[in-house]
Amino acid sequence: MCVVCGCSTTSVANGAARSEDPGGVLHYGTGLARMSVPGITPTRAVQIEADILGENNRLARRNRAHFVAHGVTAFNLMSSPGSGKTTLLCASIEALRVRRPGLPLAVIEGDQQTSVDAQRIRAAGADAIQVNTGRGCHLDAQMVADAFARLDLHATAHQGASADALLFIENVGNLVCPAMWDLGEAAKVVVLSVTEGDDKPLKYPDMFAAAALMVINKVDLLPHVSFDVARCVAHARRVNPEIDVLLVSATRGDGMAGWLDWLVPGPAVSGGARL
């Protein structure tokens, strides 16, 4: 740097709205203001036009292709905390063991903390991996990709041992955030229990709009609560006219056959209460 005037060899008009073309011409009108004002740091516009969820959606597309290539059908189960997702999954695993012996099953368990749910799933007889999101309120496509790579289901598919498999992704209990994150699943399932309000579909419309199926769980408790099933279904269809609805009690077994039919279409089994 010159000790007399303080200039450097690289930049004289430091910070000025200036560019130099290959011909050596200095241009001072290329900034946003189309002019240069000494002392004011010039600015310029940068076009981006990028989808904020674009990176997640790219990873979700990769998951989807990965699942298809391995013959894995993945379902993303979402609900508020306490609606009975894990109980429903444990009951489904036990029932599928009888109904579809040999069908590989696995669960990716999302919670903020603890591995209690993964332990429950393993006790029910399926492979499970716990994903703790910490302060995060939802699973994202990267978490699911990392978890899937660690499942026996993935290794089994690589050995060519099976053509079909079922992967349940139990999302963090939350009726808001998980709706936005595509994980690469075949379908989103929202579980709502009758101990919650029948107006939940209107209060959390984005979740019910994103789901292909609404499972109304704990129907064994209907005589004891004021939950109006018809009203709930009408509210859900107001948000999502295409949504399927099933009535289930995971603890007593009501509607389980219909739910299993929905998961793994096959020979008709009576007892499903499909609306």
Added chain:
Amino acid sequence: MHELSLAAGILQIVEQAAARENFRRVSLLHLEAGALAGVEPQALRFALSALAPGTCLEGAEIAIAEPCGTAWCGRCAADVAISSRAEPCPRCGGNRLRTTGGTELRVLDLVVFDD
């Protein structure tokens, strides 16, 4: 509070642009969050302000465009304005609506300092 995850995604997009376009400081961050995008703009601002210190977004002004929700009503054969997916058609009161707009969630552009 998924806005914090979204803010992290925004920061990632901006930092990639910084490496590509050769800038270090952002003067204005211009976002688009539609009425049906499932995002609370105030929460998104809060999350961005929490992440910004020490990054190229520190001190940046944040502008969020909020395009309103639109849906196609088959009965009216028209696009109608809605502010939530739970709303019926404002013209006929019907529920057979297909969302056509307001789900945008994008980084539109930036104004950056040339220093």
